[in-house]
Amino acid sequence: MNENINNKLNAKSIKPTAMRQLVLHVLAEQKSAVSMQELEQKFEKADKVTLYRTLKTFEEKKLIHSIDDGTGSIKYALCRESCQCRPEELHVHFYCTECKQTYCLNDIPIPSVNLPVHFTLENINMVVKGICANCI
Amino acid sequence: MNENINNKLNAKSIKPTAMRQLVLHVLAEQKSAVSMQELEQKFEKADKVTLYRTLKTFEEKKLIHSIDDGTGSIKYALCRESCQCRPEELHVHFYCTECKQTYCLNDIPIPSVNLPVHFTLENINMVVKGICANCI
DNA sequence: AAGTTGATGCAATTGAGTTGCAAAGTTGTT
DNA sequence: AACAACTTTGCAACTCAATTGCATCAACTT
Numbered sequence: 506m507n508e509n510i511n512n513k514l515n516a517k518s519i520k521p522t523a524m525r526q527l528v529l530h531v532l533a534e535q536k537s538a539v540s541m542q543e544l545e546q547k548f549e550k551a552d553k554v555t556l557y558r559t560l561k562t563f564e565e566k567k568l569i570h571s572i573d574d575g576t577g578s579i580k581y582a583l584c585r586e587s588c589q590c591r592p593e594e595l596h597v598h599f600y601c602t603e604c605k606q607t608y609c610l611n612d613i614p615i616p617s618v619n620l621p622v623h624f625t626l627e628n629i630n631m632v633v634k635g636i637c638a639n640c641i
Numbered sequence: 642m643n644e645n646i647n648n649k650l651n652a653k654s655i656k657p658t659a660m661r662q663l664v665l666h667v668l669a670e671q672k673s674a675v676s677m678q679e680l681e682q683k684f685e686k687a688d689k690v691t692l693y694r695t696l697k698t699f700e701e702k703k704l705i706h707s708i709d710d711g712t713g714s715i716k717y718a719l720c721r722e723s724c725q726c727r728p729e730e731l732h733v734h735f736y737c738t739e740c741k742q743t744y745c746l747n748d749i750p751i752p753s754v755n756l757p758v759h760f761t762l763e764n765i766n767m768v769v770k771g772i773c774a775n776c777i
Numbered sequence: 778a779a780g781t782t783g784a785t786g787c788a789a790t791t792g793a794g795t796t797g798c799a800a801a802g803t804t805g806t807t
Numbered sequence: 808a809a810c811a812a813c814t815t816t817g818c819a820a821c822t823c824a825a826t827t828g829c830a831t832c833a834a835c836t837t
Contacts, residue, residue: 553793553794577793578793
């Protein structure tokens with residue numbers, strides 16, 4: 506397990522410090538995307554700023570991606586193996602207004618959009634709001 | 642012109658106060674979606690909170706819609722005539738990373754998404770980032 | 778004119794995100 | 808082992824948008 510964690514960090518050329526192992530471990534357990542605040546609460550003692558910078562590093566190295574689900578706090582979730590976070594690889598996110606959880610709909614790619622002429626595409630954020638299967 | 646403004650307010654059953662007429666007037670002039678801060682600067686003297694509440698009212702009454710474009714400040718834009726802000730009516734938004742403007746792509750409806758079973762849909766936010774035609 | 782309701786303006790608070798800086802830890806070199 | 812060079816961590820403090828409380832003001836009702 507620890508092997509696995511270190512492998513993932515190494516694969517993205519992130520130095521495997523204790524903190525980073527811990528954060529990655531917790532992230533890997535989540536079924537939904539989590540905010541910095543939620544993560545913070547999952548540790549006994551955790552410095553907000555270290556967490557913040559850890560997440561930034563993870564995101565830069567494309568180990569995780571962030572989702573702005575419109576709730577005011579950004580959520581983070583693990584990327585899939587070998588993800589490059591390119592527009593074609595992105596998936597839809599779902600925010601449940603009942604349980605307030607944000608889920609990666611990994612199997613639902615973001616549909617392509619025909620932009621007006623001379624518009625270039627870099628990135629897409631698509632968040633669907635509604636009620637998830639568990640809350641109906 | 643003033644007639645027009647009052648008609649729009651009345652049509653959505655919003656009491657046409659001076660402030661609201663003014664804000665609606667300025668909103669109608671915009672080519673892109675604007676933040677509260679940007680709006681504030683367009684007035685000589687404007688109280689942030691009044692503006693805030695005016696926008697809230699407008700949004701509740703579906704005179705405007707808000708866009709969370711991921712920049713950290715919410716943008717507002719007029720809805721089209723007779724818009725109910727239902728999922729089928731929503732359009733894609735475009736954030737230009739060059740000019741930092743957020744545009745309503747009114748002619749591009751949000752593509753439909755096949756959600757997993759038992760997920761219900763209430764709303765969709767779709768923001769495409771890239772470079773707009775003016776900035777290329 | 779008094780009373781009720783809604784709108785406005787100021788002050789102050791919240792809450793997420795961010796920066797600065799010094800201490801602690803890591804790595805590589807002699 | 809000792810040193811320098813670099814990275815990571817932790818605390819304090821700050822920024823900035825959004826929001827709330829409360830008192831005042833305007834408009835409409837009886």
